[in-house]
Amino acid sequence: MKALMMGNEAIARGAYEANCKIISSYPGTPSTEIVESISVYEGVYAEWAPNEKVALEVAAGACIAGIRSLTTMKHVGVNVAADPLFNMTYEGVNAGLVIVSADDPGIHSSQNEQDNRIYASHAKMPLLEPTSSQECKDMIVEAYEISERFNTPVLFRTTTRVSHSKGIVHFQEDLAVEEKFRTYKKNKLDRLLLPAISRKRHLEIEANLLDIQAYSNSYPLNVIEYSSPEIGIVTSGISYQYVKEVFGDTVSVLKLGMSYPFPDEKAKEFAAWAKTIYVVEEGEPFIETSLKAMGIACTGKEIIPVCGELNPEIIRKAITREEFDCYEGVQVPPRPPRLCAGCGYLGLYSAVKQHRDIIAAGDIGCYTLGGTEPIKALDTVLCMGASISMATGMQRTQDFKPMGKKVFAFIGDSTFFHSGMTGLLNAVYNKTPIVICILDNRSTSMTGNQENPGTGRTLQGSTSEVIRIEDIVLALGIKPDNLRILDPTNLQETQQCVDTAKHSTEPFVIISRHPCELLKSKAEPTKKYIIDNVTCVNCKKCTMLGCSAIKIVDRQIMIDPLDCKGCSICQQVCPYDSIKEA
Amino acid sequence: MTAATSIILAGVGGKGVITVTNVLSQGLVALGYDVKVSEVHGMSQRGGSVHAQVRFGDKIYSPLIEMGTADYIVGFDQIEALRWGSFLKQEGRMLVNLAELNEDTYKGKYEDNFSRYKHVTYVEGTAIAKETGNVRNENFVMLGALLQALGFEFDVWKSTMEKYIKKQYQEDSILSLLRGMREQRVAREKETVYEL
Numbered sequence: 001m002k003a004l005m006m007g008n009e010a011i012a013r014g015a016y017e018a019n020c021k022i023i024s025s026y027p028g029t030p031s032t033e034i035v036e037s038i039s040v041y042e043g044v045y046a047e048w049a050p051n052e053k054v055a056l057e058v059a060a061g062a063c064i065a066g067i068r069s070l071t072t073m074k075h076v077g078v079n080v081a082a083d084p085l086f087n088m089t090y091e092g093v094n095a096g097l098v099i100v101s102a103d104d105p106g107i108h109s110s111q112n113e114q115d116n117r118i119y120a121s122h123a124k125m126p127l128l129e130p131t132s133s134q135e136c137k138d139m140i141v142e143a144y145e146i147s148e149r150f151n152t153p154v155l156f157r158t159t160t161r162v163s164h165s166k167g168i169v170h171f172q173e174d175l176a177v178e179e180k181f182r183t184y185k186k187n188k189l190d191r192l193l194l195p196a197i198s199r200k201r202h203l204e205i206e207a208n209l210l211d212i213q214a215y216s217n218s219y220p221l222n223v224i225e226y227s228s229p230e231i232g233i234v235t236s237g238i239s240y241q242y243v244k245e246v247f248g249d250t251v252s253v254l255k256l257g258m259s260y261p262f263p264d265e266k267a268k269e270f271a272a273w274a275k276t277i278y279v280v281e282e283g284e285p286f287i288e289t290s291l292k293a294m295g296i297a298c299t300g301k302e303i304i305p306v307c308g309e310l311n312p313e314i315i316r317k318a319i320t321r322e323e324f325d326c327y328e329g330v331q332v333p334p335r336p337p338r339l340c341a342g343c344g345y346l347g348l349y350s351a352v353k354q355h356r357d358i359i360a361a362g363d364i365g366c367y368t369l370g371g372t373e374p375i376k377a378l379d380t381v382l383c384m385g386a387s388i389s390m391a392t393g394m395q396r397t398q399d400f401k402p403m404g405k406k407v408f409a410f411i412g413d414s415t416f417f418h419s420g421m422t423g424l425l426n427a428v429y430n431k432t433p434i435v436i437c438i439l440d441n442r443s444t445s446m447t448g449n450q451e452n453p454g455t456g457r458t459l460q461g462s463t464s465e466v467i468r469i470e471d472i473v474l475a476l477g478i479k480p481d482n483l484r485i486l487d488p489t490n491l492q493e494t495q496q497c498v499d500t501a502k503h504s505t506e507p508f509v510i511i512s513r514h515p516c517e518l519l520k521s522k523a524e525p526t527k528k529y530i531i532d533n534v535t536c537v538n539c540k541k542c543t544m545l546g547c548s549a550i551k552i553v554d555r556q557i558m559i560d561p562l563d564c565k566g567c568s569i570c571q572q573v574c575p576y577d578s579i580k581e582a
Numbered sequence: 583m584t585a586a587t588s589i590i591l592a593g594v595g596g597k598g599v600i601t602v603t604n605v606l607s608q609g610l611v612a613l614g615y616d617v618k619v620s621e622v623h624g625m626s627q628r629g630g631s632v633h634a635q636v637r638f639g640d641k642i643y644s645p646l647i648e649m650g651t652a653d654y655i656v657g658f659d660q661i662e663a664l665r666w667g668s669f670l671k672q673e674g675r676m677l678v679n680l681a682e683l684n685e686d687t688y689k690g691k692y693e694d695n696f697s698r699y700k701h702v703t704y705v706e707g708t709a710i711a712k713e714t715g716n717v718r719n720e721n722f723v724m725l726g727a728l729l730q731a732l733g734f735e736f737d738v739w740k741s742t743m744e745k746y747i748k749k750q751y752q753e754d755s756i757l758s759l760l761r762g763m764r765e766q767r768v769a770r771e772k773e774t775v776y777e778l
């Protein structure tokens with residue numbers, strides 16, 4: 001049987017075939033589809049956890065109790081999960097544990113382009129890097145074997161082009177998955193990471209790494225493709241495909257499926273064959289550093305960029321100095337992503353923007369787009385959960401250096417559950433008078449409308465407890481008088497709330513609640529709005545909202561009837577009463 | 583060994599680039615080709631530019647197309663076609679939907695740029711889709727025009743459409759695909775357009 005699969009779908013297939021039964025993850029591009037795909041296989045338990053640290057710990061518990069488990073996350077998610085990640089090498093596994101890190105070179109949909117291969121060497125666990133969808137499936141199966149054989153978690157690293165590209169995958173359709181579990185032994189002392197035990201474990205890990213290195217030297221996916229000895233290229237991941245695209249079989253290639261622990265013997269063998277060695281890898285000089293440490297002369301980051309993602313033309317130019325004739329490019333206007341028409345965020349941002357004395361600490365989600373043209377309501381965006389804690393720090397500076405500003409935090413529902421709650425607890429406990437706006441659109445939208453603890457549904461769509469944000473906020477110590485719940489499409493109410501909040505001398509929470517426009521449950525709009533061009537004076541108040549249904553045609557503002565969702569926010573901002581129900 | 587064929591499909595979020603890419607690539611697999619597809623999900627789907635790259639042949643390595651090597655660029659509107667222009671190879675062909683771009687940012691500003699490419703085919707995708715009763719089907723008209731240019735027969739694609747398009751949309755979309763493939767007036771070489 002063969003099928004066209006995204007790398008992420010192939011990882012799900014492989015994990016299923018490997019009898020992985022427990023999967024816990026938090027969504028994040030480009031990793032999300034792995035969990036979505038595996039959740040439909042029979043006989044697996046898959047869940048959305050509130051964040052990556054929780055997800056990794058759930059997977060850790062499952063593997064120790066004797067069942068193969070998986071956790072998947074985007075590259076920055078591994079930062080959140082770094083504490084259990086580093087300690088799991090010491091803890092050891094029982095049944096296999098695989099951690100998928102989906103990196104995003106080129107920053108298609110992230111805050112940075114960190115190279116998570118370095119986590120493998122830092123946390124002392126083996127690293128596998130598939131180059132295609134087929135390898136995504138096959139290597140996951142091997143990852144579980146390696147994990148159990150060497151009693152270690154395995155880091156499985158993909159990139160956007162591996163996770164989101166599709167290729168043909170061959171697999172056995174009616175494969176009977178062998179249900180083998182491991183027994184759990186109670187009171188096994190190695191699992192208590194106390195200093196005396198960890199010191200012993202560290203020695204064992206170092207010895208284990210030598211064994212894994214010996215395995216790495218014989219690992220079938222660390223392979224030398226012999227051709228002319230003139231040029232030898234060492235590569236891994238998607239870069240391998242680009243190298244083959246450019247050079248075909250004209251150069252020798254050392255392809256590394258497992259680049260940590262580094263297969264030193266394989267590298268020596270290759271160096272003895274190839275006269276000039278290039279290292280072609282995306283991101284950091286990870287392989288290159290290992291080669292150079294061994295004294296193998298090679299050229300890598302001198303000619304292959306650290307920043308951005310690679311592609312065939314970068315590699316061709318760098319090594320052969322050739323390039324194809326191209327038509328000269330035409331400068332066309334960029335069409336960046338925007339908030340949807342009817343999105344509740346438009347109303348809240350419009351109310352906040354009227355105050356020049358508000359500093360707005362943003363967070364990660366669709367609402368981050370409130371920092372871009374024409375809304376430009378946000379001052380900072382750092383990482384998930386940072387809005388509340390950064391707001392606290394900024395507000396506190398005014399004890400010493402008054403700016404006459406009030407600091408507001410803007411955080412989505414999923415992000416609040418992910419890592420906003422502790423920030424809020426801190427602000428309340430230490431009495432920092434910030435305003436926290438929780439943008440509750442009843443969905444984890446940016447990554448494709450996943451469920452979260454507030455939606456009352458699980459990954460599979462079955463009903464669950466609805467965790468009410470207002471209950472959490474009150475439990476964390478916000479006084480009932482300092483909590484407002486509003487619908488941001490009601491501008492007057494929203495403006496009043498923002499005003500009250502701004503003058504509060506205590507921590508204050510606004511829950512801005514309006515369901516996401518992209519939710520399937522959303523009904524068709526019952527009304528639409530139009531602009532009366534006779535009374536419209538082109539003041540552009542409505543265009544500044546950032547609504548994507550509002551367009552300029554023949555120098556007149558109009559509302560595109562195909563896009564209008566009837567939210568009426570534009571009608572409420574129009575000072576000339578020129579916007580009417582159609 | 584036949585060389586790889588490389589296609590870029592470009593449009594904006596919500597216009598069906600991903601749907602059409604799926605039908606195209608599944609059909610190519612059914613025809614026995616090796617196929618690789620590159621798409622980017624996430625941030626780019628919020629109404630902004632969206633594109634996909636499809637490559638097929640006997641053996642495909644890279645899912646990404648190199649600048650100056652695309653055989654076809656399928657633009658769901660004029661702006662997105664031009665955005666990818668430097669990826670087209672000298673003898674490659676642009677298939678451009680004549681979309682109604684009436685916003686002031688675009689209107690009348692970019693049409694002239696197509697004269698630089700040797701092979702341009704304008705497709706009245708939007709107009710034809712309207713005739714078939716659903717403007718949203720312009721993506722299938724464009725797919726039809728591409729399949730025609732690639733020299734494929736309708737039959738394989740009909741069954742692929744039946745497999746990958748939801749029942750309630752099948753009739754309209756297959757009709758749009760067929761019109762995209764068959765109608766002579768769809769494909770006008772650029773010279774004729776400038777005489778109009």
Ligand SMILES: Cc1ncc(C[n+]2csc(CCOP(=O)(O)OP(=O)(O)O)c2C)c(N)n1
Binds near residue numbers: 076365
């Ligand atoms: C540590 C980390 N994990 C995951 C992500 C991916 N991510 C970006 S936005 C987002 C969803 C945010 O959802 P929510 O807070 O509800 O805001 P919405 O998109 O609905 O506006 C996720 C999961 C990330 N950027 N960082």
